[in-house]
Amino acid sequence: MVKVSPQVLRHGLRAYNSVWQYRADEWCRLEEAAVRLAGGVSTDRPLSMLTETVEAMLAQLQPVERYWAFPGARGFARIQRLFASGDHARFARTVAQVNRALTTESYRHDGTLAPVSGDLEGLDDAPAEHEATEDAPTRPYFEVLVVEAMTEAQERALRRELRRWRRPDDQFVYELVIVGSAEDALIATRVNVGLQACVIRRQFTHRSGQHASSLTSLVAADVAADLAAPTTEERVRLLARALTETRPDLDLYLMTEIEVEGLAGRLGQDFRRVFHAGEGSLDLHLSLLDGIAARYRTPFFSALREYSHRPTGVFHALPISQGKSIINSHWIRDMVDFYGLDVFLAETSATCGGLDSLLEPTGPLREAQQLAAKAFGSRQTYFVTNGTSTANKIVVQALLAPGDIVLVDRNCHQSHHYGLMLAGAQVTYLDAYPLNRYSMYGAVPIREIKARLLALRRAGKLDRVKLVMLTNCTFDGVVYDVERVIEECLAIKPDLAFLWDEAWFGFARFHHVYRRRTAMHAAAAVRERLRRPGSREDYDHYAEEIAGLDDDALLDRRLMPDPARARVRVYATQSTHKTLTSLRQGSMIHVFDQDFDQKVEETFHEAYMTHTSTSPNYQILASLDVGRRQAALEGVELVQRQVENAMQLRDAIDNHPLLRKYMHCLTTVELIPGQFRPAGIGQPLRSGLHNMETAWGQDEFVLDPSRVTLYIGATGIDGDTFKRAELMDRYGVQINKTSRNTVLFMTNIGTTRSSVAYLVEVLVKLAHELDDRIADMSLTERAMHENAVVRLTSSSAPLPDFSGFHPAFLENDGAAEPTPDGDVRRAFFLAYDDNLCEYLTPDEVDEKLDAGDAVVSATFVTPYPPGFPVLVPGQMFSRQIVSFLRSLDTPEVHGYRPELGYRVYTTKALEIAGG
Template sequence: MNKDSQPRLSHVVVAASLRADQWRQLNATARAWASASSDAAAGLRDRCQEAFDDVLRLEHCWAYPGERLLIALREAFDRGDAALFSRLARKISAAILSGDYRRDEHVWDTDEEIDRSVLDALPPDIAGTQDKPYFEVLVVTPSDPAQWARSKEEMRRMRRPEDPFHYAAVHAGSFEDAALTVMVNPDVQAVVLVDGFGYASRHDIPDLKEFLSRYIHTRKDEVAPGALSLTLARTIRGYRPELDLYLLSDRSPEALAGSEEAASLRRIFHHVEEPMEIHLSILDGIKDRYETPYFDNLKKYAMRPIGTFHALPIARGKSIFGSNWIRDMGHFYGTNILFAESSATTGGLDSLLEPTGNIKRAQEAVARAFGAKRAYLGTNGTSTSNKIVVQAVCKPGDIVIVDRNCHKSHHYGFVLSGAQPYYVEAFPLTQYSMYGAVPLRTIKQALIDCAAGGKLDRVKVIDMTNCTFDGHMYNPRRVMEECLAIKPDLIFLWDEAWFGFARFNPLHRRRSAMGAAAALTARYRSKAYREEYEAWKAKRGELDPTDAALLDEHPLPDPDKVRIRVYQTNSTHKSMSAFRQGSMMLVWDDDFHHVEGPFEEAFFAHTSTSPNLQLIASLDLARRQMELEGYALTMRMTDLALKIRAAVNNHPLISKYFRVATPEDMVPAEFRESGIKDYGPPHSTWAQAVEAWDRDEFALDPTRLTLICGAAGFDGTQFKGMLAERFDIQINKTSRNSVLVQTNINNTHSDAALLIKALADLSREIESRLSQEGSIGQRVFDDRVKSLMTDVPDLPNFSRFHDAFRDDPAGASNEGHMRPAFFMAYEEDNCEFVKLGSEEVDKRLREGPEMVSANFVIPYPPGFPIMVPGQVITADTIAFMRKLDVKEIHGYHAAQGIKLIKPSSLAGRRAGSTH
């Protein structure tokens, strides 16, 4: 096998996946060598040599299989013992694939034939490890590699039967090797830095620097003398913030511990004078992340013999297991879920509305894990979380610049709070009947228009969806920085319902709200930024918020005035292991002390006094999982999505009828300054892809795959039903000619194979049918494809609020009083209905009076409101509705028609009036 044909480290997004593939390849080649005839053996041995060399490039980054197994494998190869080489390769490959090395000490041994009964005779500190969570500790040390085996054994001997976890050590001797290990090995949960190591790698990995450069930009000549350990600590913290970092230094630990540079360290030790203390500290760090305060206590509560005299008959399950008629409910759900039910907040269960115990500790752990200053748990879904935040930060008369296509919960939040939405439009993707995201230029134009109308002081919030349902990710750092330059106290609400996982993936984190809040906070506090700002201000002069020139430049906020005020909502259940409706509200607000009271009131208003205990516990557990293995899971799901994309788009038959939309398809060129067309080779290197995510205005989340099915003659709804009924594949969202395939931490390679096979089967069926039906059948098929892919309706933009709901009808800003329009519809005398297809509609479009919507009208798909209360209905909205072929349209009933506010009810009405 040509070595140049092997996958380069710089060509993969997840190196752990490359490693597993290489071990599987070695296993297959070794089996072939072991069973080969003498004539073929020599060539297969050469191929084993090449595959073995490929494997060894990265093996120093993992504790398993370790030196003993690799030496045994090398010796078997050198002796020409193909049978033993094959057995050992198979053993290692299987353990890596299954993860058995985390649970079974036997797979670490070189003797494959060891009697399983021997394991039972091992000391309890070893035999019991199969029941304990496993992780790896990276030791970065200047010591001679010849001493590392002894060091590992010494760390192994510190295991105690009472230890709740067990770990193995992996060593690195340089900055580059340590950074590589942290990037490729998701089992690493703690890093011990021993002062004195060097910078450059000791290993021959030609593409190492290119791989590291995606995320790590520290060069050797930029590191101050004696600062390499702390520089590495900051680098690791920036890449994997969840890891525990420890420093062993022969410098004065007392002086180091109080320094700003040591903030990223969990603990500092004076070299190696306390090995057991280091061991206990490592376990204690894992314990802090592993602890789930609410879930742990709920388990204890469930096991207590409690008599319940509160209003929850289902608690303890007696009304179920003693029933003649619903006993099967208990058999289906089991006893634990019933024993863990209660309406009490005593006994350590705590109150979600006034948390002082376990829920309070759980929320603090969520804030730590997700990089927020504060966190609140939501049990009514992110629909409610959005309403809570909107109501907390907005009061009547405040202006909110908001994406018209955001989730309906935001719109209802404006109705509840009395805030005035200023709707801004996302760029359209008409060919897919969907919208993208709102350009920064559009957002800045709204701010400038408000400033020109003397209303900038009333602009309170910028409210955007990140990432969108279809995967469009904003550049939150850029959006917030340029908007804060115009108004330095703006609040940002980022609805990251689909994006909660992003914190735990360095690729996605750069596009997340909390990641941006942390980055901008550090930036604006730095001396370097103050110098940058002063130089920019001296060159530009004072900033005028009404200046249209701001649209074409990158303005900078005043560091003495800027406030970082960011709220993020996430649907934990959508991307993490939480029960449905589990949600989180994350806060990074420099002025939260002004908001805390209203926030609690809004929380009280929307949160049940009887929240589901299982939901709270699942949020606690979701946090634990993500903080301990979120990096591995999110990287794996990203890698799987990229493989699905490649498998579909590169398949000679499938790609005739189905295609996954690329960044080039989904993001117009004007918002892709990098010019990137697709992620990864052969379209781009991963270094280029990461740079594009840093620079471009919008990027496309690779885990959200828009699968175009129109070229196969299927509309989205039809194709979604077919996948479910014929292939047992569930899809969430559709458009006119596409479905959304969303990978998450639950997906496996088997899931991907199921989808690919379904597409291949359907493609073969289409080919077969067209070959039998001849030219007539082909013409019918082509007409169907044309209707889905070419004859698509234009997407309607938001028109304007009727003058009766605007303070300044002649002004450029487009905000409106939606709340009074909404409640006017409560009075039947204020409303009328017109049939969509009637002449009356066309006449009123031509001659008036204007038609004004009385309620929200939301077709699914595309899932955004094409009408809101108080909006003037225009011809493009009517044309879009008439071309819709979807069955589900919230707020519209064909038998009645479009619900309007009567012109007579609007006559003489003052904006803002409730009468």
């Protein structure tokens, strides 16, 4: 992603956040201009100006095209020569062919460049005309980056040498992108999402020899300086690691003529293979294909597909197995018409015949989970077929025993609360920063987490603190600095475990900026930092600095864990079905726990058995396997497109004169208070990739660009009504999250530019209708509308903090400094006795509070929206909570019965609990 140069802006074009999107649009604009130039007609400007425009477009594309195989630097140079020759008709025809091939991706068909081979005279390097018929399967196509300074003749020879090893039965086909410098290699991996492998050869330069000023900003200054290492070996090592940091999915290969055996021993861990350059390229060719085949494999999906094609005799459970109970039916054959036969052929309850058991995987399911672990950067990955709600309960039960203390964001998903109740843990709820104007919460500041840990340490309870549970990113897109949270907490409690609920963040692994704030990447980074040479000396110096500081002082400084004591124990739960490709309820648990084998493996297995069905849905498991393949091979491309679509949506809304009148997209400034943004950048991505990387590297909280929170207060329509009555019922626009004055749009890897355009079209229609309706309002109607606007644009009742557990559910251990951790399990099951509960209306709650009596919730009370529990079992009502609940516009409040009120404990119940 990059902002293109000012020259583009001078031509009246928008600024882009991804080079691939700019490139695609620029080719379309170039084709349009070329056709007009060839026709000798220009309705709005002299032909000389049109010629200058085409020349400027070619100049803008030139530094970009060298990072793609098609049409490539040499092919693009020939297009430029056609333009310079004045043969505008042939130039326009060639540009049209190239643009058509790029738009339809026909150039990927068996790797041929046939769409332009005629006009470009075969490009000298292009393979023969595509011979496959329309019915023949298309082999997946990818591109390989080669890093070496070469002459044009050497490049041509290398391409021909590798092409001669191609065979018709190869599973894949590839083309080369050749660059001569480390800087160009890093740029290529950022802009060309089709790269799947990189071959580094010894002879490459440090800096790019091209003047690509708008692209060199993609290479961080410190990385660029490091790549100027004095020895070739060190430069190779640094480049390999920089490429891995940017694109961990790339297969890296090294080719050298000198001391290949020694280099293999010293650098082998950074490369998939090390080759001697003088021994031919067949091994390289085969290794390139094998590397892609390893990621392309889908062990369980393939096993299930093979099973579905075998005749079987079912004398077991599941009558629907292989469709038998359907295809022989007179009444439900329409299921086959709707779903297709294959889905039923793949239905089975067997765990043999090439298949596997989810509870004790030893075959293809185990392999599929191992491939997922590699793709997502975990040590172990487990598939879950009934959603992240179950995944959260599995992890909680595996890590916690009754009486253990856990710190958890009070606004987390309800599955965490129920999981803690089942585990019997003592719960300390953490408060996120509030956004009262929008009736939503942000995230939990690190200061809040540290303060609770330090308080527990003073109370002598730190040994019982086992887990911190946080949501990353939040529903509204607030993302934590995961490394900082882990490090500072480990500085206080070295063996603390972390559960990061990444239900809506599974895609983040496949974007180079997002990745650094994911749980698995952060866990690996913290472990690497603790192990690096010099970490002991750094910690000793830090320990001297903090010696004698009190807890208040520790809250105001960055804490450092002791590398001799700290253990990295991180878990992440992800809803694959929400942000990547999977059938509904397909989720994963990722584990990066140094103590897993010794401390957790047995309890994890028991927890997994407790919450997992013995009859899991094999279709969901197969979709997780295929979804992993897609993420591993094209996740980078899909996530870049997802982010670019979100930015297109923001620009279309905020730059539209009518839409601006009634709504706007909330920015980082509006959703993250200034004290959590030391970088001070208000709109990181909109102001360029460098600013985004700066903010994501420094700020405590950042905003996920793919979450677009639309503020609609000026419409006078509350969020729930806008969602249901306007977007969904009238236009079929599906969204999930709303607040009283916002609606949340989320782009995903399935979002298309057409769907973005449709949403903008719908919003404009609604704005026009509202504009017309307001113009025709009577004075009374206008006053009512203005009152609605004032109500929605003014701050509501303050969002309530956690009021605390009733003393009956707190530990009475005589500690000098009581801690707020409560027993949710005891409070939850106490409510099973109806004689100990009663219902109170809001007015009756007020009366009891006025009388000084405690009112304690017997259940979870959760408004939708915003969807967080305002009350949990055992929590006391407060005036702030009652006021907030009264101010809600939402018709749906779980745990509240309008005809009865709130379910609370009787005085007798509290006496029993306290006794």
